[in-house]
Amino acid sequence: MxxxxxxxxxTGFLGAGKTTLIRHxxxxxxxxxxxxxxxxxxxxGVDGEILKGCGIEGCADDDVVELSNGCICCTVAEDFIPTLKKLIExxxxxDHIVIETSGLxxxxPLVRAFNWPDIRTRVTVDGVVTVVDGPAVEAGQFAADIAAVDAQRAADDGLDHETPLSELFEDQMACADMVVVNKSDLLGEARAEALAAKLRDAARDGVQVIQASxxxxxxxxxxxxxxxxEDDLAARHEVHHHHHHDDEEDDHDHDHHHEHGHDAFESFVVDLPEIADPAGFVAGVEAxxxxxxxxxxxxxxAxxxxxxxLVLQAVGPRxxxxxxxxxxxxxxxASRLVVIGQAGLDQPAIAAALQGMFEAA
Structure with missing residues (x-):
């Protein structure tokens, strides 16, 4: 097969930076x-036009599909499933499909849709990435422009229930496998790290919280x-179970395009000898x-x-x-590991820890 x-x-609120993240x-x-x-x-379709017109090599018009008939979580059967089937067929x-949800x-419900018989054997949810507006969340507003969010609510004739923003934020966080605290540069290092730590403490085990600008x-x-x-829905508790929301995407978070996106992350390679104990190897990597x-x-x-x-793949502690x-x-x-993290890794200490683990294994 x-x-x-x-x-x-x-996913993430209007203005958090979803479109900017996808464009990058x-x-x-x-x-x-x-x-x-x-x-x-x-x-x-503002966001679709931005992405189609961005001049990125390999991003053809037929690779960008817009769903404009209502909130994606409310139109799963009518729009989303047929669109997904068309792409995978x-x-x-x-190689990969990226789904940008509306801000509300x-x-x-979208993740649950991947269990539909028509697509379950063909596609899987690699992960849910929730993008948050760092300064807005720190201020307890969740979205930078509450008036814009309310205007988007009013614009959808099919909206028959209004979810409080606090509950919607909790749902987006509860479903996340990775949380991107965007606009961290506007907070400064100490405040950004404090917010990331707070969100990390509130998230379920294994969820990664990273900072981005x-x-x-x-x-x-x-x-x-x-x-x-889609196989882990029980862990993604919904605060609100009525999926009727709207809004459009967030092309306006930062007006300028950041060309050096990898500066916030770094990677390096650690070459190592054979190991004697695979279980000890895994435990050492986890540590x-x-x-x-x-x-x-x-x-x-080896x-x-x-x-x-022996191949190893680690995403956070998993x-x-x-x-x-x-x-x-x-x-x-021989053995070789590629380590990826946010900028500022103590590479000598990490390498020493891994090398010491191999020597002890």
Missing amino acids: AAKIPATVV MLANAGGKRIALIINEFGDL RENAP ALPQ HGAVDPRVLLGLGIGA AIRAHGLLRVKGFA VQGKPMR IDTHYDRPFATGEAR
Whole structure:
């Protein structure tokens, strides 16, 4: 059976920076074929036009699909499922699908839709990314322009229930696998870290909370989470169970495009010898992740007495391992890990921790 196509759901209030984050992701996709489903309201698809007209190589018009008939969580059967089926059934199917929800959409019903029989065997929710406006959330407003949010509520004739913003924010946070605290540059380092720590404490175990400015997040951090969120709905508690919302997206968070998005993140490689104890190896990697707040660790290890290579993929504290192939004749039986985190990693300390772990394994 062919591997499922991963889909990332990007949610967050109007003005948080979802469109800016997606545009940056497309500009740095590295050749990955990414299709977009954008939940836009009204007669003029503002966000879709921004993304289609951005001049990003490899982002063709037919890779951007707009749903403008209402909130995506309220039109799953009518719009979303047929659109998703059309994308995954294309002859040149995308490598990854990114879904930008409307600012007032509940993410849980959308994730639940991935269990529909027509698509369940073909596509999976790689992860839910919730983008928050750092200064607004710090001020307890959740959205920078409350009047704009109220105007969007009023613009949707199909809206028959108004969810309080505090409840909607809780739903978006409860469903998240990663929270991006955007506009952190407007808070300053100390306040941004305090807000991130507060959100991290409130989130369920395993949810990553990262800081960003101008929506600039390395695609290696955003994509490839491998969560399978549709199989984990019980952990994503809904505060509000009536999915009737609206709004349009957030093309206006920062007017200028940030060209150096990877500056906020860094990665490095740690080369290591064979290991003796796979369980100790995993435990050591997990300890390094927790001690240094690492976002991703991926790579492989040679295990003494085993002909096959052990592959490791870690997203936050969640670690998966499997043996993928035998070492080739003449291939060095070595181990290598790629470490990814926010800028400012103590690379020598992390490398020393991993090397010490290997020596002890």
